[in-house]
Amino acid sequence: MAESVEKGSPSDSTPEPLESKVHAVVKTSAFENGDQSKQAWWKPSRRSKERQLVFKLDLFILSWACFGYFLRLLDSSNLRNAYVSGMKEDLDLDGDQYNYFQTLWTIGYTVGMIPSQIIVTHVRPSLWLPLAEVTWAILTFCFAAVKSYKHVYALRLILGLAESPFYVGGMTLLGSWYTPKASFAAQMFSGYLQAAVYTGLDGVHGLPGWRWLFIICGCINIPGAVWGFFAVPDSPYNTRVFYLDEDERALAKSRVIEVGRKPFEGVTLKTFKSILSRPFVWVFVINYIFFCINTYGLDFFSIYLDDLGTYSVQEVNV
Numbered sequence: 487m488a489e490s491v492e493k494g495s496p497s498d499s500t501p502e503p504l505e506s507k508v509h510a511v512v513k514t515s516a517f518e519n520g521d522q523s524k525q526a527w528w529k530p531s532r533r534s535k536e537r538q539l540v541f542k543l544d545l546f547i548l549s550w551a552c553f554g555y556f557l558r559l560l561d562s563s564n565l566r567n568a569y570v571s572g573m574k575e576d577l578d579l580d581g582d583q584y585n586y587f588q589t590l591w592t593i594g595y596t597v598g599m600i601p602s603q604i605i606v607t608h609v610r611p612s613l614w615l616p617l618a619e620v621t622w623a624i625l626t627f628c629f630a631a632v633k634s635y636k637h638v639y640a641l642r643l644i645l646g647l648a649e650s651p652f653y654v655g656g657m658t659l660l661g662s663w664y665t666p667k668a669s670f671a672a673q674m675f676s677g678y679l680q681a682a683v684y685t686g687l688d689g690v691h692g693l694p695g696w697r698w699l700f701i702i703c704g705c706i707n708i709p710g711a712v713w714g715f716f717a718v719p720d721s722p723y724n725t726r727v728f729y730l731d732e733d734e735r736a737l738a739k740s741r742v743i744e745v746g747r748k749p750f751e752g753v754t755l756k757t758f759k760s761i762l763s764r765p766f767v768w769v770f771v772i773n774y775i776f777f778c779i780n781t782y783g784l785d786f787f788s789i790y791l792d793d794l795g796t797y798s799v800q801e802v803n804v
Contacts, residue, residue: 487653489682510604510707511678535733535734535737536737536741538734539730539734539738540664542730543663543664543719543736545729546716546717546719546727546729547659547660547663547717547718547719548712549661549713549717550710550713550717550718551636551656551659553710553713554619554652554656554710554714555652555653555656557619557706557707557710558622558649558652558653559702560650560703560706561622561626561645561707562591562649564626564699564700564703565588565629565638565642566788566789567585567696567699567788568629568696568697568699568700569584569788569789570788570789570791570792571694571695571696571697571699572666572688572694572696573694573696574792576694576696577632577633577634577638579634579635581789583635583638583664583787586639587628587638587639587642588642590642590643590646591643591645591646592641592646593643593646594642594643594644594645594646594647594648594649594650595646595647595649595650596646596650597646597647597650598646598647598648598649598650598651599650599651599653599654602614602618602650602654602655603654603655603658605651606651606655606658609800610720610724611655611658611659611718611720611721612714612715612718612719612720612726612727613715614651614655614713615651615652615655615714615718616711616715616718617711618649618650618651618652618655619650619652619707619711619714620708620711621648622645622648622649622707623704623707623708623711625641625644625648626645626700626703626704626707627646627700627701628641628700629641629697629700630697630698630700630701630704631697659718659719661747662721662722662742663722663738663742665741665742665744665745667740669756672710688798716728721749722735722738722739722741722742723739723749724749725738725740
C-alpha cells in the first residue's frame with residue numbers, strides 16, 4: 487500500500503531541474519567516454535549528443551560571427567573606396583584628413599572595448615551585441631549624407647565605438663561555448679562593390695556613387711544585426727536560445743564545468759592584475775602592434791593609385 491502511494495505521489499511528476507541534469511551529465515561523462523565500445527549502437531552516447539550540440543553552435547554562433555566580422559571589415563574598407571570614388575573631390579578633402587578619419591575610428595574602437603565587456607556583465611550579449619550592429623548599420627547610412635569632413639570625423643569616432651563590442655564580445659562567446667579541443671575577402675568585396683556601384687548608380691537620384699556605397703553597405707548590415715538577436719546564445723549558464731533544448735543546455739554547461747570555466751562575474755582590479763601579469767599577453771600585444779603597422783599602408787595604396795591619374799575609378803577600386 488505504501489509503495490503504491492509513493493509511486494503515485496505528485497513529486498514524481500515534477501520536472502527535473504536543470505542543475506540536476508547538469509550534475510548527472512558531468513557524473514556520467516567519464517563512464518560514457520570510457521566505455522563507448524560496450525554501449526549499444528542504437529543508444530545515443532554523450533559523444534554523439536556533443537556532436538549535435540557543436541553542430542548547432544557552429545550553425546548559429548559561427549554563422550553570425552563570421553558574417554558579422556565580414557560586415558565590420560566591409561565598413562572599415564568602404565571609406566577608402568568612397569574616398570577614391572569622388573568623396574575626396576565632393577567634400578574637398580586632403581590626405582591628412584583621410585588619415586584623421588582612420589585615426590578617429592581606431593581611437594573609438596580601442597576605447598570602447600573594455601567598457602563594452604563591462605556592459606556585457608549587466609546586459610545579455612544576445613541584446614547588447616546585435617544592438618551594436620544595428621547602431622553601426624544606422625551610422626553607415628549616415629555617411630551617405632555627410633556634407634563636410636567634420637561630419638566624417640564625428641561619424642568615424644562613433645562608428646569605432648559602435649563596432650568595438652563585436653570582436654571582443656564574439657571572442658567571449660566562442661570561449662564560453664567551445665572547449666579547447668574544439669579579412670581580406672571583405673576588403674576585396676568592398677572594392678568590387680564600389681566599382682559596380684560607381685558604374686551602375688553614379689548620379690542616380692542626384693547622388694554620386696560613393697554615397698550609394700554607404701547606403702548599400704547599410705542595407706547589407708541590417709540582416710546580420712537581425713540574425714544576432716536569434717543566434718547569440720548568451721552564456722551556457724543562462725542561455726535562453728530557442729535552438730537548444732534543456733538536455734543540450736545541461737550538456738553545454740557540463741562541458742564548460744569540466745574544463746574549469748566559471749561564470750563571468752565582471753571586470754575588477756584583480757582581472758587587470760591577472761591579465762597584465764601574463765608574459766603571453768605582452769608578447770601578443772607587441773606582435774599585434776607590429777602587425778598593424780605592417781598592414782596599415784594597405785589603406786593608402788588605392789589613394790596612391792588614384793593620385794597617379796592613370797587608372798579609372800573602377801580600376802582603382804578593383
